[in-house]
Amino acid sequence: MPAVSFQQVGKTYNGARGSFRALDGVSFDIGEGEFFGLLGPNGAGKTTLISVLAGLTRATEGRVTVMGHDVQADAAAARKALGIVPQELVFDPFFSVRETLRIQSGYFGVKGNDAWIDEVLAELGLADKANANMRQLSGGMKRRVLVAQALVHKPPVIVLDEPTAGVDVELRQTLWAFIGRLNKQGHTVLLTTHYLEEAEALCHRIGMLKQGRLVALERTATLLSATHSTMLRFKTDQALPAALAAQARSTGRIVQLRARDAAEVESFLATLRGAGVGVEDLEIGRADLEDVFVQIMQGRSPVAAPAQGVGASA
Numbered sequence: 001m002p003a004v005s006f007q008q009v010g011k012t013y014n015g016a017r018g019s020f021r022a023l024d025g026v027s028f029d030i031g032e033g034e035f036f037g038l039l040g041p042n043g044a045g046k047t048t049l050i051s052v053l054a055g056l057t058r059a060t061e062g063r064v065t066v067m068g069h070d071v072q073a074d075a076a077a078a079r080k081a082l083g084i085v086p087q088e089l090v091f092d093p094f095f096s097v098r099e100t101l102r103i104q105s106g107y108f109g110v111k112g113n114d115a116w117i118d119e120v121l122a123e124l125g126l127a128d129k130a131n132a133n134m135r136q137l138s139g140g141m142k143r144r145v146l147v148a149q150a151l152v153h154k155p156p157v158i159v160l161d162e163p164t165a166g167v168d169v170e171l172r173q174t175l176w177a178f179i180g181r182l183n184k185q186g187h188t189v190l191l192t193t194h195y196l197e198e199a200e201a202l203c204h205r206i207g208m209l210k211q212g213r214l215v216a217l218e219r220t221a222t223l224l225s226a227t228h229s230t231m232l233r234f235k236t237d238q239a240l241p242a243a244l245a246a247q248a249r250s251t252g253r254i255v256q257l258r259a260r261d262a263a264e265v266e267s268f269l270a271t272l273r274g275a276g277v278g279v280e281d282l283e284i285g286r287a288d289l290e291d292v293f294v295q296i297m298q299g300r301s302p303v304a305a306p307a308q309g310v311g312a313s314a
């Protein structure tokens with residue numbers, strides 16, 4: 001049984017200015033114990049997909065299950081299996097940190113939870129803030145409480161929606177050390193992030209959303225091995241010869257060319273020299289997840305897009 005299963009999920013928002021298709025035929029499974037990364041530019045539908053998973057938004061089509069529980073038909077059981085760290089900071093400012101966590105425990109029917117609450121507070125560097133009121137905390141500290149709140153009932157599936165957007169390096173490290181340990185203990189993690197290096201370091205598998213559609217679904221290692229190629233970067237003021245222009249990624253004067261191996265790098269340089277194109281600031285480096293991401297978003301991926309409706313497991 002997958003920890004999370006999205007089956008042909010579609011979502012159309014209907015508003016005063018017409019309807020908007022935020023999700024379209026999204027299907028994939030997340031295996032139990034997997035650390036899964038959901039990437040995509042702003043507006044791709046990541047938060048909408050998580051809202052559907054959390055039962056906060058109703059999908060227009062399709063079906064979603066969490067640990068086998070349908071998020072609509074079996075909403076309470078599905079919700080209890082999830083710990084969700086939302087993208088937006090929302091709190092009752094009048095409670096202390098400990099009260100906030102006790103109330104959340106009560107909401108899930110968990111009693112006598114103080115030992116676990118203390119452990120979570122310590123792990124997240126919040127132990128000395130337990131009695132502080134929520135309104136006294138900095139943004140970074142509030143973010144930590146949001147994480148603690150998601151974990152009070154020890155959910156098997158932990159969902160983090162851009163948890164590190166705008167947070168300091170220390171919190172990122174604290175958070176990833178803790179979430180990494182929970183994942184090793186068997187918790188499934190679904191993470192959305194803008195930080196591709198984070199996804200590269202943490203996630204076993206990655207799905208990429210673009211305009212509401214799943215455009216890539218691969219093991220992180222496979223995505224990266226598709227780019228175990230060399231990236232040639234340089235600046236030029238001149239037009240590239242047609243043979244190179246077709247495969248180059250150009251941003252203003254900056255040109256990037258992907259090469260399979262050293263011999264191809266040499267052949268690119270010979271072609272440039274032959275065409276009399278002058279290059280400056282020549283660099284040769286490894287491609288990374290960011291290169292894959294840009295290529296997939298431009299529809300020029302070396303990795304095949306998943307067929308619509310086919311979900312793959314770990």
Ligand SMILES: Nc1ncnc2c1ncn2[C@@H]1O[C@H](COP(=O)(O)OP(=O)(O)O)[C@@H](O)[C@H]1O
Nearest residue numbers: 013020022040041042043044045046047048049
């Ligand atoms: N309640 C809503 N009503 C109408 N449109 C919405 C609503 N929520 C989100 N959208 C639109 O759906 C698209 C996907 O948004 P979202 O899921 O927040 O993307 P992401 O989290 O990937 O940035 C965006 O174009 C957004 O403007």
Ligand SMILES: [Mg+2]
Nearest residue numbers: 046047048087
């Ligand atoms: Mg979002």
